[in-house]
Amino acid sequence: MAVAGRTVLDVLRLSTVYLGEHGSGTPRLDAELLCAHALGLQRMDVYLQFDRPLRDGELDVIRELVRRRGRGEPVAYLTGVREFYGRSFAVDPAVLIPRPETETLVEVVLRHLRAGPDGGRGARVADLGTGSGCIAVSLAAEMPGLRVVATDVSAAALVVAQRNAERHGVSERISFVQGSWGEALEGALDMVVSNPPYVTTDELAHADRDVRDFEPHVALLAG
Ligand SMILES: C[S@@+](CC[C@H](N)C(=O)[O-])C[C@H]1O[C@@H](n2cnc3c(N)ncnc32)[C@H](O)[C@@H]1O
Known part of the structure; x- marks a missing residue:
């Protein structure tokens, strides 16, 4: 993925395309969850930061997470959490x-x-x-x-x-x-x-x- 100099929205779009091409059935959702996790945000807060340029270190983290998801690793194992019955559960x-x-x-x-x-x-x-x-x-x-x-x-x-x-x-x-x-x-x-x-x-x-x-x-x- 060529992502240098990109904003949050750019990276979300690129990640969504990549994940769609690599077997995810929910590419946009996965991209949002992985971006949020990498940036230390709640998923909804990602929307408030669409125009923010990403730093190289942030891009590296997102790129690695998206690659792993593209190889099939479940989002919950990548983020370490899953919602269940209204609560957040640690998973590994x-x-x-x-x-x-x-x-x-x-x-x-x-x-x-x-x-x-x-x-x-x-x-x-x-x-x-x-x-x-x-x-x-x-x-x-x-x-x-x-x-x-x-x-x-x-x-x-x-x-x-x-x-x-x-x-x-x-x-x-x-x-x-x-x-x-x-x-x-x-x-x-x-x-x-x-x-x-x-x-x-x-x-x-x-x-x-x-x-x-x-x-x-x-x-x-x-x-
Ligand atoms: C389908 S998972 C359910 C996990 C959790 N209760 C849930 O609903 O997400 C089945 C669980 O049974 C455990 N398990 C498998 N064989 C078992 C056994 N002989 N005795 C006790 N637990 C076992 C597994 O380690 C796994 O955690």
């Missing part, structure tokens, strides 16, 4: 990137808990295969008093989940346990929640490269 390649569909699971669980004793505030729930902790943290953040046990077989995923619990001020109500599914669970539970891996080897072989080549196979492949 050790965890599945939270999906919007999983927000429905959070919604359903909250509805059931609220219909139970105490409106769910005294309940104890297990989230098996917690990954980034998006389900466990969202439940605890939405329901004061709720306690959650979050398990994962991946120690690296649990580090990310713990970080997200701290980020959203719920780490005192979530215990993180490394182990296979419910094997390490102790004590009574009111509900068990899980978004387990469910993709076959064949399906993964034909999945988008963003998923197949970058997301953790332990989070995707049904055993």
Whole structure:
């Protein structure tokens, strides 16, 4: 990409074209998110800086991010964050990137808990295969008093989940346990929640490269 002496808008346009030609299904959005990340801005603030000339160092950072995205690396791994259920979650390649569909699971669980004793505030729930902790943290953040046990077989995923619990001020109500599914669970539970891996080897072989080549196979492949 020839970008020397360009403004923010110039670089957004060039990046959008480049990403469109390199397999992104959402090239403009990706370009905006990557520019915002590189410039330390919120995405909407990029619009206020369209005419600003970019410094060489800024251009280098954007160029590298756009190249990596063009090779298929998901935007969330490049920026290190993903929105889920109205909150920002840290993500890295050790965890599945939270999906919007999983927000429905959070919604359903909250509805059931609220219909139970105490409106769910005294309940104890297990989230098996917690990954980034998006389900466990969202439940605890939405329901004061709720306690959650979050398990994962991946120690690296649990580090990310713990970080997200701290980020959203719920780490005192979530215990993180490394182990296979419910094997390490102790004590009574009111509900068990899980978004387990469910993709076959064949399906993964034909999945988008963003998923197949970058997301953790332990989070995707049904055993
Ligand atoms: C589809 S991901 C879901 C992650 C997160 N709950 C979400 O909804 O974004 C499945 C998770 O299950 C974990 N996992 C895979 N095998 C497991 C096992 N045997 N026991 C516990 N967790 C497991 C993976 O590490 C991954 O974090």
